[in-house]
Amino acid sequence: MSDKPETAEIQKFDKxxxxxxxxxxxxxxxxxxxxxxxxxxGES
Structure with missing residues (x-):
C-alpha cells in the first residue's frame, strides 16, 4: 500500500x-x- 492517494478519479473530474x-x-x-x-x- 502506498502513501500517495489515487489521483486518477481526481484528474478526470469535470469542474x-x-x-x-x-x-x-x-x-x-x-x-x-x-x-x-x-x-x-453589560457593565450597567
Missing amino acids: SKLKKTETQKKNPLLSKETFEQDRQA
Missing part, C-alpha cells in the same frame, strides 16, 4: 458540472464601536 455559489460570513466580527457599546451596556 464544469459544479454550481457557482456565493460565500457569506455567518458570524462577522463586531466593529470596535459596537463592541464598546455592548461592553458598556
Whole structure:
C-alpha cells in the first residue's frame, strides 16, 4: 500500500458540472464601536 492517494478519479473530474455559489460570513466580527457599546451596556 502506498502513501500517495489515487489521483486518477481526481484528474478526470469535470469542474464544469459544479454550481457557482456565493460565500457569506455567518458570524462577522463586531466593529470596535459596537463592541464598546455592548461592553458598556453589560457593565450597567
